[in-house]
Amino acid sequence: MLEIRWHGRGGQGSKTASILLAKIASATGKHIQAFPEYGPERMGAPVLAYTRISDGPIHLHCQVETPDLVVxxxxxxxxxxxxxQNLKKGGNLIINSDYEPDKIRDKLGLAADVNTYTIDANTISEEEIGRIFPNTPMLGAINRVVNLMDQDSFLNQAREELKKKFSHKPEVIEGNMRSIDMAYREVKGLNG
Known part of the structure; x- marks a missing residue:
């Protein structure tokens, strides 16, 4: 089972992205959970969201305590x-930043076994969607880092999910699709 903890601020789309990622995985037959955890419900307040993806049934019904991936x-x-906090040994950390992963690793004093990746999701979303919405590009980075499925399948499933919400705004769908694909290609910290 892949367990993901999302950190963001109110209005950035942590909850939306956690659910969208789960729906994309579900379309391939995976079992899923996705849910937010709210503190103060106000724009800009820290927000947590969680996603679980598994080949078999998920019997846990609680927060993700020890994530494999932190976004x-x-x-x-x-x-x-x-x-x-509680990131599994050998876990993955993806941060929306224009910094190199080594700089983030040094700033946080991370152990060598934490795989650190960065992607400038703000710039990608601003260029491709027209506004800063880092959540959608992060989906592409996640797929690249954990290899949920081949990128063409991931994009096809993402498009189908986005059509459900934005069928009347094809330009929004296309901007999001470009941002997912660009983040997949531009995530930093991968070997090779």
């Missing part, structure tokens, strides 16, 4: 929130 939509949370 950070807002780099200003670094130092404010313990984003690596």
């Amino acid at each position: 950070v939509l807002d780099p200003t949370l670094i130092g404010t929130v313990d984003i690596t």
Whole structure:
């Protein structure tokens, strides 16, 4: 089972992305869970969301305690929130940042066994969607890092899910699709 914890701020789409990722995985026959955890419900407040993806039934009904992957939509949370709390040994950390992964690793004092990746999701979303929505590009980075499925299948499933919400706005769908694909190709920290 893949367990993901999302860190963001209210209005950045942590909950939306956690659910969208689960729906994409579900379309391939995976079992899923996706849910938010709210503190103060206000724009800009720290928000947590969780996603579980498994080949078999998921019997847990609680927060993700020890994530395999932590996704950070807002780099200003670094130092404010313990984003690596209980991250599994050998786990993955993807941060929306234009910094190189080594700089993030040094800033956080991460152990060598934490696989650290960065993607400038803000710039990608602004260029491709027209507004800063880091959640959608992060989906492409996640697929690249954990290899949920081949990228063409991932994009096809993402398109189908986005059509359900934005069928009347094809330009929004296309911008999101470009941002997912660009983030997949541009995520930093991969070997080869």
